[in-house]
Structures are given as C-alpha cells and as structure tokens.
Amino acid sequence: MRKVLVTGGAGFIGSQIADALIEEGLSVEVIDNLFTGRRENVHPEAVFYEMDIRSKEINGVFKKARYDVVFHLAAQMDVRKSVADPAFDADANILGGINLLQACKNHGVKKVIFASTGGAIYGEQVSFPASEDHPQNPASPYGISKLAFEKYLQFYKSEYGLDYISLRYANVYGPRQRGDGEAGVVAIFFEKLISGEKAIIFGDGGQTRDFTYVGDVVHANILAMNYDKCGAFNVGTGIETDINTLFDAIKAVVGSHQERIYEPAKPGEQRRSVIDYSAIKMAMGWQPKVNLTHGLKKTAEFFKTRSTV
Numbered sequence: 001m002r003k004v005l006v007t008g009g010a011g012f013i014g015s016q017i018a019d020a021l022i023e024e025g026l027s028v029e030v031i032d033n034l035f036t037g038r039r040e041n042v043h044p045e046a047v048f049y050e051m052d053i054r055s056k057e058i059n060g061v062f063k064k065a066r067y068d069v070v071f072h073l074a075a076q077m078d079v080r081k082s083v084a085d086p087a088f089d090a091d092a093n094i095l096g097g098i099n100l101l102q103a104c105k106n107h108g109v110k111k112v113i114f115a116s117t118g119g120a121i122y123g124e125q126v127s128f129p130a131s132e133d134h135p136q137n138p139a140s141p142y143g144i145s146k147l148a149f150e151k152y153l154q155f156y157k158s159e160y161g162l163d164y165i166s167l168r169y170a171n172v173y174g175p176r177q178r179g180d181g182e183a184g185v186v187a188i189f190f191e192k193l194i195s196g197e198k199a200i201i202f203g204d205g206g207q208t209r210d211f212t213y214v215g216d217v218v219h220a221n222i223l224a225m226n227y228d229k230c231g232a233f234n235v236g237t238g239i240e241t242d243i244n245t246l247f248d249a250i251k252a253v254v255g256s257h258q259e260r261i262y263e264p265a266k267p268g269e270q271r272r273s274v275i276d277y278s279a280i281k282m283a284m285g286w287q288p289k290v291n292l293t294h295g296l297k298k299t300a301e302f303f304k305t306r307s308t309v
C-alpha cells in the first residue's frame, strides 16, 4: 500500500483530498498546524500530526513514515493578508515549503503534488482564459510565493530527481470552506446571507473569477498522483463569473432578500481571472464535472446544516 502525506490536511481542500485518498485505499497521514484548519475535518483513519511545516520536527515524522507521495497544501492562502504582511506569507509559503522539500529529499519521497494558484500566478491577464504559458506577473505576495515554490520544485527535480506536479487551482469553493476570514468569497457570501449579516462587495463587483468546485479539484489531485511526468497544470473551468452575478446566485440559492452593498476595492486584487484547462485534459483526461449552479446547491447544503448546529 502506498503511504502518502497531506500537508494542510485539516483544511478545506486538503481534508477532502485526504478523504479521497483513504477511499482509494492508501495509508494517509496529515500535518497541519490548525491555523485555519479544523481538527474535525481530519478523517478518523488518517494519522494526524498537529505540527507546523516550518518546524524541524517534521523530519522525525518523515523518517518514521517513509512517504511515497506528498500532497502539499499547507499555506498562508489569503491574498489580502499577503499584501498586509508579505513576510508572514513568505515565511509559511516559501521557507515552510523549503523545509518540507528538504525532508522529502532526505527521506526518500518520490513525488510532490503542490497546490499552486492559477488565480494569482499570472497576475492581470493579457489573454483569456490563461494557459500555463501565459506571462507570470503575480499582483500579490501570495502569487509571488506560490510562483517561487514552483521554481523550487523544478530545482529539486533537476538537482535531486524529486518528481513534482504543480496544480494551479482557480478559485475553489465548496463544503468546508471557511467564511470567517477575508479569503473565499463564496463561503463568505454563504455565511453572511444565511445569518442575515451584511455581505460586502469590494469594488464594483465587475471583477471576475473562475469558480471551480472542490470535488473537481480533488479529482485532479488523484489523477496527478498517477501521472508519470512532471509539470504545471491549470485546474479551472475556463468560465468567468463576476462577483455581482455570484452574489445574486448565492442569494437565490439561500433565499435571501439582501441588496448588494458596495465598499472600495481592496489593494492587490485582480480585475479578471480565468484559466484554460486544455493541458490537464490532454495529459490526464481531467475536466470539470460540476457547474456553478450545481456546485452552489451542494455548497448551500453544507452551510445551511452548519448554521443550525
């Protein structure tokens, strides 16, 4: 049986990757410092280490476990926070990432699958949807740290033969996403509209994103594990949705009557973002299966249940 590690496996996306890997019959371990993750997200069959990826302690875990594959999702993932505190972002996403790669190199890991970003790595796009060879001009420290880690992955491949795949996710949404921070507009709108609090649209709401359902992202990770080449692949829908349209769609799903409320745009935010998934379709046969209408309905079930507990 293959043994795998999911960093950030108590988080929104990582925990659902861990669930799917357990269902595939793999032996799964999780490292997470519970900074934004939740203990209850961790599958009962997964071995859980409450640990920071920046700590030297992870070496002991790697030595004991001898992982075949590492899914690396632990990160500071809030674009606005990265603008406010770039050093904190780089500490977790670059230095934490390097600490992890050293452990991979020293303890026989064969492959790393990295949660990169198609939403932030390309910066303000010049072509739509962006394919993987689009110019990379990240508009935030978060985008810069993710791009830097992709370069470290290339280095560890060429220097030490560590295989990797970077999956550049678009804007992921779905059950278990947290709506109490500043990141994750879908979750924020759901929580606010269900609880009757004000849901704010920053800017004019004309900014666009490529909203991709978490189950589709999980599937891309499973395919990437079994794919035998290295590289970076976009994981998105190729469909652009503006924030006003998203707000109205969520409002309809939850049956809210709240009007749109606008406040000034936040710094470091891109105007338009949408990515092309042709490369991963060609390489691994992946394509999105859950459209936004269906995905929002599935997400609503989660948030409605949570609001009653």
Ligand SMILES: NC(=O)c1ccc[n+]([C@@H]2O[C@H](COP(=O)([O-])OP(=O)(O)OC[C@H]3O[C@@H](n4cnc5c(N)ncnc54)[C@H](O)[C@@H]3O)[C@@H](O)[C@H]2O)c1
Pocket: 007, 008, 009, 010, 011, 012, 013, 014, 031, 032, 033, 034, 035, 036, 037, 038, 051, 052, 053, 054, 072, 073, 074, 075, 076, 077, 092, 096, 115, 116, 117, 118, 119, 168, 169, 170, 171, 172, 173
């Ligand atoms: N949600 C999206 O739209 C999106 C888009 C592109 C990429 N990503 C990437 O996917 C990954 C998962 O994001 P998510 O949306 O599930 O967010 P999340 O915050 O739920 O998951 C991140 C997890 O990492 C943990 N973590 C943070 N810093 C850590 C550290 N130093 N050591 C150990 N654990 C740490 C958190 O506790 C959390 O459980 C991140 O790398 C993120 O950058 C997410």
